[in-house]
Amino acid sequence: MQFILEDIAEAEVERRRGVYTPLTDTVRDLVDAVIRTEVGEDALAVAQRRIAEIVADLRSEQMDGPYGVRHTRENTGMAWGNAVIGVRNALAPPLNVEHVDDGVRCEFTLGAAYEGPPGCVHGGVCAMLLDHLLGNAASYESACYTGTITIRYLRPTRLGALTARAWVTEQTGRKRIARGTISDAEGVTCEAEGVFIVPRSALDAPPVRWSAG
Numbered sequence: 198m199q200f201i202l203e204d205i206a207e208a209e210v211e212r213r214r215g216v217y218t219p220l221t222d223t224v225r226d227l228v229d230a231v232i233r234t235e236v237g238e239d240a241l242a243v244a245q246r247r248i249a250e251i252v253a254d255l256r257s258e259q260m261d262g263p264y265g266v267r268h269t270r271e272n273t274g275m276a277w278g279n280a281v282i283g284v285r286n287a288l289a290p291p292l293n294v295e296h297v298d299d300g301v302r303c304e305f306t307l308g309a310a311y312e313g314p315p316g317c318v319h320g321g322v323c324a325m326l327l328d329h330l331l332g333n334a335a336s337y338e339s340a341c342y343t344g345t346i347t348i349r350y351l352r353p354t355r356l357g358a359l360t361a362r363a364w365v366t367e368q369t370g371r372k373r374i375a376r377g378t379i380s381d382a383e384g385v386t387c388e389a390e391g392v393f394i395v396p397r398s399a400l401d402a403p404p405v406r407w408s409a410g
């Protein structure tokens with residue numbers, strides 16, 4: 198498991214972000230459109246053929262394997278394939294994580310693609326987002342990995358506009374305890390607590406953060 202140094206300037210990171218973000222946003226829109234479309238079967242068949250052509254175009258030049266977690270010399274993270282924040286991953290909501298005094302927070306909207314119970318967010322999606330955010334809060338010096346996480350679902354989380362936050366409550370050696378919540382307009386819907394660990398194998402390596410984006 199290795200982080201990849203991509204030796205490019207910050208301006209180049211931003212330029213690439215600007216290139217990929219609209220593409221990923223459109224694919225995300227496509228996912229929502231496929232779930233909710235009510236066009237006829239002929240139109241569906243045409244759409245399928247056109248999308249397959251686009252997939253073939255994109256596959257004409259592909260990297261081997263996943264994107265990886267890349268970073269610049271300035272330690273700007275490019276976790277662009279990440280399932281929660283990936284700039285190039287249409288499966289990611291995405292979360293735009295903001296660092297605040299006591300940890301991290303973000304505002305986001307979950308639509309039809311994240312449904313579990315009717316009209317509500319899938320419990321596994323809540324767990325994934327909280328896992329990421331708690332891990333992000335815990336990774337303030339060096340990248341931490343989830344050891345154990347517990348989620349308490351207080352009430353259903355309705356699809357729509359949500360807020361999440363996470364913070365560290367305790368640190369002992371390489372081990373951090375982090376907590377976090379997801380909230381809607383009426384308050385907290387689920388909360389998490391987890392143990393996050395800087396792996397023993399990272400001790401001799403220079404500190405790399407997962408970092409945002």
Ligand SMILES: CCCCCCCC(=O)SCCNC(=O)CCNC(=O)[C@H](O)C(C)(C)COP(=O)(O)OP(=O)(O)OC[C@H]1O[C@@H](n2cnc3c(N)ncnc32)[C@H](O)[C@@H]1OP(=O)(O)O
Nearest residue numbers: 328329332333342343344345372392394395396397407408
């Ligand atoms: C900004 C982006 C943030 C992204 C966050 C992403 C969050 C993720 O999804 S990470 C992916 C999911 N997690 C994983 O894949 C982790 C897989 N597990 C591992 O790699 C290792 O088992 C790892 C790193 C957790 C611990 O390994 P290692 O460094 O050898 O730990 P080790 O030396 O045995 O133990 C260190 C301490 O942690 C504790 N510990 C070890 N494993 C666990 C665990 N699973 N749960 C709780 N505590 C644990 C030990 O008891 C020990 O505690 P103490 O110091 O009090 O005795």
